[in-house]
Amino acid sequence: MYYKEIAGVKVSALGMGNMRLPTLDGKDDNINREKAQEIIDYAMSHGINYFDTAYRYHGGQSERFIGAALKAYPRESFYLASKFPGHMMVKKEGGMVGFTSGLAGWPDNTVEGVFKEQLDKCQVDYFDFYLLHNMSEQSLTIYDDPDLKVVDFVKRMKAEGKIRHLGFSSHASSAQTIDDFLTRHEGVFDFVQIQLNYLDWKLQDAKGKYEAIVKHGLKVVVMEGVRGGRLANLPEEQLAKLQALRPGDSAARWALRWLQNLPEVAVVLSGMTTLEQITENVETFAAPNPLNEEEKALLREVADSMLNWVPCTACRYCTEGCPMELEIPRIIAAYNGMKNGDFMARYDPDTADPSLDPRRCVGCGACASICPQSIRIPEILAEFADMLTKRPPFPPRR
Ligand code: SF4
Ligand code: SF4
Incomplete structure (x- = not known):
């Protein structure tokens, strides 16, 4: 050291x-x-x-x-x-x-x-x-x-x-x-x-x-x-x-x-x-x-190459007050992954834990007011939900 x-x-x-x-x-x-x-x-x-x-x-x-x-x-x-x-x-x-x-x-x-x-x-x-x-x-x-x-x-x-x-x-x-x-x-x-x-x-x-x-x-x-x-x-x-x-x-x-x-x-x-x-x-x-x-x-x-990432640091400050008990940092990681085509791109909220489904966000804003990175979390989750709705279904897993 x-x-x-x-x-x-x-x-x-x-x-x-x-x-x-x-x-x-x-x-x-x-x-x-x-x-x-x-x-x-x-x-x-x-x-x-x-x-x-x-x-x-x-x-x-x-x-x-x-x-x-x-x-x-x-x-x-x-x-x-x-x-x-x-x-x-x-x-x-x-x-x-x-x-x-x-x-x-x-x-x-x-x-x-x-x-x-x-x-x-x-x-x-x-x-x-x-x-x-x-x-x-x-x-x-x-x-x-x-x-x-x-x-x-x-x-x-x-x-x-x-x-x-x-x-x-x-x-x-x-x-x-x-x-x-x-x-x-x-x-x-x-x-x-x-x-x-x-x-x-x-x-x-x-x-x-x-x-x-x-x-x-x-x-x-x-x-x-x-x-x-x-x-x-x-x-x-x-x-x-x-x-x-x-x-x-x-x-x-x-x-x-x-x-x-x-x-x-x-x-x-x-x-x-x-x-x-x-x-x-x-x-x-x-x-x-x-x-x-x-x-x-x-x-x-x-x-x-990563400048378009949502800058979440997974500090979890936002999760404590979420009435829907959403795993916000993990959802944002999936969103970043999908946008940037990496390993999270197969993320499927229909088969995942409900805490990972951005469509369950009720837009109350409790998370955004506490986020030290000033991330507009409800907007990101709404955009992610929209992306998931428009995406073609995954092929069945083997
Ligand atoms: S806006 Fe959505 S993610 Fe944020 S605290 Fe409310 S329900 Fe949870
Ligand atoms: S408070 Fe902000 S930076 Fe921290 S986990 Fe939540 S979204 Fe990410």
């Missing part, structure tokens, strides 16, 4: 994301603790020292899990990062309430109350890194609110030693939003966590966001480096091009090596679900191995 720095702290170049831990019974809030603990133990024994969680991950269970999982290790042997869930809050008299607070494990509290609950859930006295979760055009109503004073609060917690380093994550639509927020709060933050990968460099202006952060002299923590697994599962034609140049290297390794070309990237987070994934990723980060010019050009070509 090689290491980089955030504000003088030596952090592992690969960080452990805790939003895609293995689960039981297909339930996101039912973490398979035995398997997940194996992954954390592997991480600790292979040099990973940065562990990222958030209030909302795994329906509120990720913080509980990682707090317990790291309990066996000396506190100074790991860095724990968590996030204040302002992006999912609305203001009410006397504080805030989670706008999906009908679900178990959601805050209905003051800023102080949420923070204390997070320390308790993680079984720690302080966070090494603490972020405002998804500072964006929408969540500024909370983060800039003059009564809630969220930024003042986290600064105070830092002064009291309960936070060592401050940052924020962002899925803002515009790089300008990040730039403006940093300018308003110059000197407060040490790092910013953004969605960064070779596809979003152009598709979601990750380039502009990276440059805005670097302009303020800050480090970048990467989320969605393989886009929720999408860049690990490329269409066959694209994968063949990569493997012709580097036989044996997976698509995920290409995506992660691309990130090694960016000097101000400190930590690349990966939400690793299996021991196989973490084993491969640890190998990829054994030493820096950035892409050469020929490899960069090829990956640009691959990215350009």
